[in-house]
Structures are given as C-alpha cells and as structure tokens.
Amino acid sequence: xxxxxxxxxxxxxxxxxxxxxxxxxxxxxxxxxxxxxxxxxxxxxxxxxxxxxxxxxxxxxxxxxxxxxxxxxxxxxxxxxxxxxxxxxxxxxxxxxxxxxxxxxxxxxxxxxxxxxxxxxxxxxxxxxxxxxxxxxxxxxxxxxxxxxxxxxxxxxxxxxxxxxxxxxxxxxxxxxxxxxxxxxxxxxxxxxxxxxxxxxxxxxxxxxxxxxxxxxxxxxxxxxxxxxxxxxxxxxxxxxxxxxxxxxxxxxxxxxxxxxxxxxxxxxxxxxxxxxxxxxxxxxxxxxxxxxxxxxxxxxxxxxxxxxxxxxxxxxxxxxxxxxxxxxxxxxxxxxxxxxxxxxxxxxxxxx
Amino acid sequence: xxxxxxxxxxxxxxxxxxxxxxxxxxxxxxxxxxxxxxxxxxxxxxxxxxxxxxxxxxxxxxxxxxxxxxxxxxxxxxxxxxxxxxxxxxxxxxxxxxxxxxxxxxxxxxxxxxxxxxxxxxxxxxxxxxxxxxxxxxxxxxxxxxxxxxxxxxxxxxxxxxxxxxxxxxxxxxxxxxxxxxxxxxxxxxxxxxxxxxxxxxxxxxxxxxxxxxxxxxxxxxxxxxxxxxxxxxxxxxxxxxxxxxxxxxxxxxxxxxxxxxxxxxxxxxxxxxxxxxxxxxxxxxxxxxxxxxxxxxxxxxxxxxxxxxxxxxxxxxxxxxxxxxxxxxxxxxxxxxxxxxxxxxxxxxxxxxxxxxxxxxxxxxxxxxxxxxxxxxxxxxxxxxxxxxxxxxxxxxxxxxxxxxxxxxxxxxxxxxxxxxxxxxxxxxxxxxxxxxxxxxxxxxxxxxxxxxxxxxxxxxxxxxxxxxx
Numbered sequence: 001x002x003x004x005x006x007x008x009x010x011x012x013x014x015x016x017x018x019x020x021x022x023x024x025x026x027x028x029x030x031x032x033x034x035x036x037x038x039x040x041x042x043x044x045x046x047x048x049x050x051x052x053x054x055x056x057x058x059x060x061x062x063x064x065x066x067x068x069x070x071x072x073x074x075x076x077x078x079x080x081x082x083x084x085x086x087x088x089x090x091x092x093x094x095x096x097x098x099x100x101x102x103x104x105x106x107x108x109x110x111x112x113x114x115x116x117x118x119x120x121x122x123x124x125x126x127x128x129x130x131x132x133x134x135x136x137x138x139x140x141x142x143x144x145x146x147x148x149x150x151x152x153x154x155x156x157x158x159x160x161x162x163x164x165x166x167x168x169x170x171x172x173x174x175x176x177x178x179x180x181x182x183x184x185x186x187x188x189x190x191x192x193x194x195x196x197x198x199x200x201x202x203x204x205x206x207x208x209x210x211x212x213x214x215x216x217x218x219x220x221x222x223x224x225x226x227x228x229x230x231x232x233x234x235x236x237x238x239x240x241x242x243x244x245x246x247x248x249x250x251x252x253x254x255x256x257x258x259x260x261x262x263x264x265x266x267x268x269x270x271x272x273x274x275x276x277x278x279x280x281x282x283x284x285x286x287x288x289x290x291x292x293x294x295x296x297x298x299x300x301x302x303x304x305x306x307x308x309x310x311x312x313x314x315x316x317x318x319x320x321x322x323x324x325x326x327x328x329x330x331x332x333x334x335x336x337x338x339x340x341x342x343x344x345x346x347x348x349x350x351x352x353x
Numbered sequence: 354x355x356x357x358x359x360x361x362x363x364x365x366x367x368x369x370x371x372x373x374x375x376x377x378x379x380x381x382x383x384x385x386x387x388x389x390x391x392x393x394x395x396x397x398x399x400x401x402x403x404x405x406x407x408x409x410x411x412x413x414x415x416x417x418x419x420x421x422x423x424x425x426x427x428x429x430x431x432x433x434x435x436x437x438x439x440x441x442x443x444x445x446x447x448x449x450x451x452x453x454x455x456x457x458x459x460x461x462x463x464x465x466x467x468x469x470x471x472x473x474x475x476x477x478x479x480x481x482x483x484x485x486x487x488x489x490x491x492x493x494x495x496x497x498x499x500x501x502x503x504x505x506x507x508x509x510x511x512x513x514x515x516x517x518x519x520x521x522x523x524x525x526x527x528x529x530x531x532x533x534x535x536x537x538x539x540x541x542x543x544x545x546x547x548x549x550x551x552x553x554x555x556x557x558x559x560x561x562x563x564x565x566x567x568x569x570x571x572x573x574x575x576x577x578x579x580x581x582x583x584x585x586x587x588x589x590x591x592x593x594x595x596x597x598x599x600x601x602x603x604x605x606x607x608x609x610x611x612x613x614x615x616x617x618x619x620x621x622x623x624x625x626x627x628x629x630x631x632x633x634x635x636x637x638x639x640x641x642x643x644x645x646x647x648x649x650x651x652x653x654x655x656x657x658x659x660x661x662x663x664x665x666x667x668x669x670x671x672x673x674x675x676x677x678x679x680x681x682x683x684x685x686x687x688x689x690x691x692x693x694x695x696x697x698x699x700x701x702x703x704x705x706x707x708x709x710x711x712x713x714x715x716x717x718x719x720x721x722x723x724x725x726x727x728x729x730x731x732x733x734x735x736x737x738x739x740x741x742x743x744x745x746x747x748x749x750x751x752x753x754x755x756x757x758x759x760x761x762x763x764x765x766x767x768x769x770x771x772x773x774x775x776x777x778x779x780x781x782x783x784x785x786x787x788x789x790x791x792x793x794x795x796x797x798x799x800x801x802x803x804x805x806x807x808x809x810x811x812x813x814x815x816x817x818x819x820x821x822x823x824x
Contacts, residue, residue: 003631004491004638008482014641015438015475022468023445026461030452113703114710123717185661189670191677198681199538200703209530213660216527217653224467225645244460 018228025231032234035241037079040090042102046131050106053128055099056082056090063097064351066165067132067141070102071125071156073148074257075207077249078104080333081146083242089333089343096347098142103128105251113200113255118279120257121156129156129163140165142350147171147303147329151265154311157288159281166353167317168293168346171329173303174285175310177269182214183302184266192267196259204250214301243334272314285311291319291353293346300329321349438479439472474648475641499621506614509607528613531672535606539680546603552596555589588689595682598675605675608668616659620652627651752796760785766822769813777804789819 006014046053070090072078081089081102093100103125108115132141143164145153150172157164176184195202212219230236264270264277276283292315296308305324312320323345325332332338446465453461481490535542627647631638638644659665688698762785764775781800783789792800794811801810810816 003628003636004478004644005487006478006482006639006641008479011475011479011482011641015472015479018471018475018641019438019441019445019468022442022464023449026449026453026464029461029464030449030457032457035456111706114707119710119714123714180661182657182660185666186669189666189674191670191674194674194677194681198677198684203534203538205534205537209534212530213527215653215657217649217656220463220527221467221470222646222649224464225471225642228464228468241457241460245456248456248459 021228021231025228025237028231028234028237029241032238032241035238035245037077037242037245038082039085040082040088040094045101045135046128048124048127050108050112051124051128052104052106053131054102054104056094056102058094058099060097062094062099064099064142064347065136066138066350067099067101067136068093068350069129069132069141069143070100071143071145071149071153072103072105073146074105074120074253075148075204075250077246077251078102080246080330083246083334084239087239087334087336087339089339092339092343093347096344097351098347101128101132107251108201108254109252110200115254116256116279117152117155117260120254121152122159122279122281125152125156126160126163129160133163139163142166142168144168144170144346145172147173148261151261151271154271154285154288155276155278155283157290158283158285159278159287161287161289164290166291166293166350167288168295168350169308169311170295171297171300171303171308171332172294172311173265173307174314175269175272175307176266177272178304178306178310180304181307183210186210187262187266190262192259192262196255200255201252202255202258204252207253208248208250211302243330272310274314285314286316289316289318291321292317293321293323293349295323295325295332295342295346297325297327297329297332299327299331302329319353323349438476439469442468442472471641471645474645478641478644495621495625499618502614502618502621506611506618509610509614528610531609532606535676539676539683541599541683542602542679544599546600549596549599549603553593553600555593588686591682591686591689595679595686598678598682602672602675602679605668605671609672612659612665612668616656617652619655619659623651623655624648752791752793755783755788755791755796758785758788760787762786764789767813767815767818769809769815774804774806786819786822789815790823792816 041057042054043057044052045055070078070081072081082091085091090100090102105120105124129141129143133139140163143153143157143166145151145168147170150169151174153167153169154172154174157167173181178184227237227240230240260278264275268275270276271283271285274282274284274286292311294308294311296303296305298305300308309322312322323342325338325342327335327338332342442465446469449461449465450458477494481487481494532542624647627650631647638647660669684699688700691698761779764770764778764783764786765772767786767789770778778784781803783800792815797810797816800806801808804810
C-alpha cells in the first residue's frame with residue numbers, strides 16, 4: 001500500500017500550476033538585471049597584490065574602541081557577510097558598536113600559485129593587522145575568522161598572540177577527522193601533491209563541484225523547486241539570485257596553500273595535534289590564551305559542529321565560550337533568525353572584553 | 354515584463370501561455386471525462402494506449418510510452434521519453450534557452466533541470482493514479498525504475514567507450530558536471546578506447562593526416578607528431594604512457610559511474626522503505642511536492658551513507674588521481690614541443706615564479722628587520738643623549754662667520770674635494786684655501802652636515818691641507 005492518494009485531476013492541476021509558475025518565474029528571472037553584491041558602504045584602507053583591506057562605514061560611532069577584523073575563506077567571496085540590507089552580518093556587527101574591517105583576498109591567478117599559508121597568514125594577514133593597529137594606535141585587535149578563514153585566524157592567534165585581543169571563530173573546522181566529515185572522508189585517497197603539481201591553482205569550479213556534491217539532491221534540485229513559489233516576487237527573486245551568484249562565485253585557490261591546507265589539516269589533522277608548521281612557527285593552539293568565542297551551526301553539512309566544538313579541548317584560553325545556531329553553514333549569515341541573534345551576540349561578547 | 358528591452362520575453366510568454374493553456378485544458382478534459390475518481394480503469398488514461406515500455410530500456414514509467422519521443426534515452430529519475438508534462442517544460446525551454454545566457458542563463462538551466470524531473474515524477478504519478486489498481490501501478494513504476502537503473506549499470510560495465518546514456522536524475526547531474534569539468538582540464542578524454550589500447554601497445558600514430566579518425570583522435574595525432582623530427586624513443590614512451598593513463602582514467606570513471614548507479618538504486622530502495630513506514634504509520638502524501646520532498650530526503654540519506662563508505666573514498670580518489678595523471682602527461686608532452694620550438698615552458702615559468710615568491714618573502718622579512726633595527730638604533734641613541742652631548746659642549750662654539758674673501762681658487766687641489774664638492778663649497782661662500790684654513794672644528798662639523806660630506810672635512814683634514822697649500 002502506498003500512502004499517496006491523489007486523483008488524476010489533482011495531480012494535473014498541481015502539475016499545471018507548477019509549470020506555469022516555473023515559466024513565469026524564469027521569465028522574471030531573466031529580467032532581474034544586475035545583481036549588486038555587498039550593500040554596506042566601505043572604504044579601501046590598504047592594498048597589496050590582489051588583496052584589499054576594507055573598513056565599513058557606520059552611521060554611528062563605534063562604541064567598541066578595539067577594531068574587529070573579519071577574515072574570510074579563500075574559497076569564497078566575502079559579500080556573503082554583507083548580502084542585503086536586512087541580511088548582513090557586517091551591518092549587524094556595526095549596529096552592535098564594532099568598528100569593522102574585512103580582508104578581501106581577491107581572485108588568485110596562475111602567478112599566485114606559490115602563495116603559501118605562511119604568505120597568507122604571516123604575510124598578508126599580519127600586515128593587515130599592523131595597518132589597522134597603526135591606524136588606531138593600538139597593539140591588539142579583535143579577530144573574527146569564518147570557515148577556512150577561521151582556521152587561518154586560529155593559526156594567526158597562536159603565532160601572534162600579542163596582536164589579538166579577542167578571537168571569534170565562525171563555522172571553523174578544528175578537528176578534521178570527526179566521523180561525519182564528508183569532505184575529509186573524500187580527500188583521504190586523493191594524491192594532493194600530484195593534483196597541485198599538475199594543476200597549479202585549484203580551479204574554483206572543482207571546489208564548487210565538491211561542495212555541491214555534499215548534498216546534491218537538495219543543492220542541485222530541491223532548492224530550485226522551493227524557489228519557484230517565490231519567483232513572482234521580484235525582490236525575493238533578486239535575493240535568491242544574490243545567493244546563487246555567491247555560491248557559484250568561487251575563486252581558484254593558490255596551489256601551495258591548497259597543498260598544505262588539505263594535507264596538513266584534512267589528511268593529517270595536524271591542527272589538533274599541534275604539528276602544523278607555518279613559516280618559522282609551529283602552530284600550538286595552547287598558545288591561544290585570549291578570550292575565544294566559537295560560533296557554529298548545528299546543521300552544518302560542510303563543517304560538522306563536532307569539528308568546531310573540538311576547539312574547546314585544544315585551545316589554551318580560559319575564557320572560552322560556545323555559541324551554537326540551529327541552522328546550516330550558510331544560514332548562519334543569511335537567515336533572518338541568524339541575523340537577529342548572531343551579530344548582536346558577538347558584539348555583546350566583544351564589548352564585555 | 355513591460356519594458357521595451359524585454360519585449361521578446363513578453364511575446365514569448367504570451368505565446369507560450371496560450372499554447373500551454375490549450376494543452377492543459379485538453380488534459381483536464383481527459384481527466385474529467387475519465388471520471389476523476391481515478392479507479393475507472395486504465396482505458397480512461399490517455400497514456401494507456403502508448404504501448405509497451407519494454408521497448409525502451411530507459412522507460413521507467415510504464416504508463417506512458419510516447420512513440421514520438423525525441424530523446425530515446427530520457428534524462429531523469431522519474432520519467433522517460435514519453436513525457437506529456439515535462440515535454441511542455443522542454444518546449445518552453447527550447448524557446449527560452451537562446452535568451453538565457455551568462456550567470457542568469459546557468460541559473461535558469463538549473464531551474465529547467467529541476468522542473469523537468471519534477472514534471473516527470475508528476476507523469477509517473479498521473480499514470481499510476483489512472484490505473485485500476487493504483488498501488489500495484491506504483492509498485493510497477495518503481496520496479497521499472499529499478500530495472501532501468503540495473504540495466505544502466507550493466508551497460509556501463511560492459512561498454513568500453515563512453516557512449517553510455519546519462520544516468521537519470523541528480524546522480525546524472527553530478528556525473529555530467531564532473532565530465533564537463535574533466536573535459537576542461539584535459540581534452541582527448543572522449544577518444545576511442547580501442548584506439549588508446551592500440552597506442553598503449555606501441556602502435557603509434559603515423560603522420561599528421563590520419564584519414565578515418567574521429568575528431569578527438571585526429572587532434573591527438575596532431576598534438577603528438579612533431580613535424581620533421583619523428584618519434585624519439587623517449588617520446589614514444591611518453592605517448593604510450595599517456596595512452597595507458599587515458600585508459601586508466603576511463604576505468605576509474607567507469608567505476609565511479611557504477612558507484613553512482615548503485616547509489617541511485619539505494620536511493621530508490623530508501624524511498625520505498627519510507628513509503629512503507631509512512632503507510633504503516635497511517636501518514637498520507639497529498640501533493641506532488643510532498644512526494645518530491647520525501648523523495649529527495651530519502652535519496653539524500655542513501656547518498657550520504659554511500660559517500661561516507663570506504664568504497665566511495667577509493668573510487669573518488671582514483672577518479673581525481675587518474676585524471677591528474679593524464680593531465681600531467683599532456684603537460685609533459687606539450688613541454689617537449691615547446692622546448693623544440695624554443696618557447697618557454699610552464700615548468701620554467703614555475704621555477705621563476707617560485708624563486709620570485711621566495712625572494713618577495715625574503716624581502717618582506719628583511720624590510721621588517723631593517724625597520725626593527727632602525728627603531729632599536731634610534732632608541733639607543735635617545736637613551737644616551739647626556740653621554741653624547743658633554744663632549745660636544747666641551748668644544749669651542751662654532752665661528753659666526755669666516756673671513757669675507759672673493760678670491761677664487763681651485764679647491765679640488767685638496768684631497769677629498771671633487772668638482773661637485775667644490776661647487777657645493779662655492780655655494781656656501783667658501784671659495785679659497787684661506788677661508789678653509791680659517792675654520793675651527795665646530796664650524797667644520799656644521800659645514801660637514803650642511804654639505805652632507807659624511808665627516809670627510811675632518812677625516813681628510815681639509816683645514817690642515819689648506820694651511821699646507823697656503824704654505
């Protein structure tokens with residue numbers, strides 16, 4: 001017995017309704033026009049190679065005198081944190097009294113393939129920290145890392161603890177070998193040296209293909225079915241397209257950085273073991289003694305919550321706080337619910353420290 | 354939809370809407386006349402007459418066989434060639450597609466793919482609902498999908514070349530996307546495997562002109578043959594290796610495809626189990642959308658389990674690694690050619706870039722170190738001002754001025770004064786030896802600083818030299 005009892009005319013009418021909505025909706029889609037990305041006004045503070053350091057402008061004076069630097073993942077574009085008026089983590093942080101800076105890593109090309117994690121973290125990131133500290137006449141700033149950027153921030157905080165006042169990690173993998181980590185499971189049998197030696201930079205399409213395959217039925221099909229109902233609302237459609245643009249806007253990843261990140265972090269889980277070697281430093285998370293706020297998503301399909309929670313066991317900080325959000329890896333920046341709770345909570349936590 | 358720039362769309366939409374209205378009205382009439390209860394027998398089902406599904410190995414929908422099907426291989430998990438609903442989506446898309454370009458075009462494409470599979474599912478359900486025993490019909494539908502998947506797997510297993518039809522549904526999308534990606538990384542992947550086996554066995558392609566070859570093979574031959582030089586032993590080995598690696602890639606891709614076929618089977622089983630559970634719990638599915646969502650959940654779950662298996666880890670890694678070996682061989686071959694033509698190669702450029710990056714890194718370190726050292730020196734200097742000053746204070750104050758004397762002499766006679774320095778001294782009003790000889794030490798120090806002479810005035814003893822010259 002099958003629990004599906006629709007009459008032919010009911011099926012027909014639903015199919016017909018859907019077909020019409022789809023055609024009209026895609027018609028509307030074709031007229032969406034330019035999709036602007038990033039809505040909060042910002043100014044360029046520093047540039048180096050393809051990197052740009054931005055400072056976001058706020059309507060009110062920042063109440064927190066310690067500036068906050070956001071470090072995004074290399075595989076993405078940063079406008080996810082500033083998607084639209086009512087869905088911007090950055091706007092939320094500004095409203096919570098923070099003075100917000102952000103590093104845009106740009107799109108590396110073939111000439112950037114020898115950029116190492118040392119170059120990114122002890123080079124680019126460190127110089128951005130120096131620039132901000134010099135502007136404000138301070139020694140330490142607040143650092144907020146997202147996803148891979150979170151892993152970078154952890155490394156940075158361990159190598160340069162004297163420059164980090166408070167550390168916030170968002171959906172950041174720490175233990176790469178939890179049993180539910182799909183990406184990690186997949187890459188164990190991939191010859192990373194062969195891949196990087198042959199390919200140089202890792203194409204964004206390849207990374208994207210991998211991410212979509214984490215949940216192909218939802219991400220490549222069902223998601224679009226859900227949107228069909230919203231497609232007669234031009235505003236909703238535009239918002240959808242913004243997300244869509246972001247998801248498929250994946251820069252290539254510098255070969256040498258990819259090599260170390262996948263081999264040391266994903267394949268050998270060295271961050272947990274305190275064995276990651278970056279430039280002249282060995283990354284020891286016990287040296288991360290400043291206050292740490294670890295924010296993760298309970299339904300994260302990319303960075304399982306346990307991968308983030310593992311930080312508690314290895315971090316040196318005595319002031320360690322977890323903030324979990326009932327949502328997914330991306331929902332944590334864009335869902336309305338997340339917008340109401342996450343940025344104010346981060347702001348509040350920072351203001352107290 | 355009213356702007357002039359978009360009038361194509363408006364016209365398109367109107368035409369399409371009119372056709373579609375007619376089409377669906379016809380269907381609704383059918384449904385009404387057949388007595389909507391759905392239990393009135395398959396004769397009432399307009400698809401019933403379309404013949405046996407066994408004729409088409411990919412007909413996963415036994416209720417609809419459209420003899421006019423344009424695409425005999427179908428393309429989604431729910432439906433097949435006979436597609437009265439999804440055909441509408443196709444029709445609409447074929448008129449829409451030329452306009453759909455760039456970013457928006459690829460998003461529209463994803464909507465189309467989804468719409469098509471959703472409509473195919475609706476077709477299956479519609480067909481089943483019109484049968485005398487809808488439950489049995491549903492079972493039959495599922496079994497036919499299962500049979501089609503099994504057949505697909507068998508086909509991939511036995512088919513040496515890549516002309517296997519696309520795997521239906523999302524698994525198919527995954528495989529297609531991979532195939533596209535692989536093609537952009539390495540051409541020649543579509544080359545005949547018979548031909549590759551030949552090359553791997555040492556039968557190398559002859560000249561550039563190879564009549565009777567497929568496009569991929571011909572391109573391959575052109576790329577391999579170096580005019581006027583023939584094959585060196587080393588090059589022969591390279592080519593044979595490339596052929597072997599291409600074959601390995603096909604093997605790995607086949608294993609990957611079969612793994613995906615098995616996942617699709619597991620998904621189907623998972624759907625059936627859920628249906629059973631729902632039935633036992635007395636739950637009902639009351640819309641196509643609800644059925645689709647359940648289908649996706651069940652499939653995703655089965656997929657999730659499969660891709661976390663050791664088997665998947667192996668086939669996934671093998672796929673990526675084997676593609677990279679092909680690509681590496683191609684890079685090597687290309688470099689051989691470039692070297693012959695005296696064109697810089699990628700590895701040479703890589704070497705330059707790696708060194709340059711190392712140098713940039715070192716420069717940064719040095720620059721930082723210099724800044725730090727400079728700061729230290731300044732600090733040291735500031736820490737000892739009292740110790741440094743008394744000595745100077747002990748000296749006599751500088752003279753107010755030197756004797757005014759307009760006589761001009763050649764100051765370069767003094768060791769340490771070149772023509773440039775002489776110019777500078779003239780600029781300070783010092784034009785002769787008498788003026789130089791009249792300076793006291795403090796004045797000399799101040800002058801030294803003004804001229805940026807770096808201590809030369811006292812070190813080279815210009816005063817003493819001038820006195821000597823004056824005799």
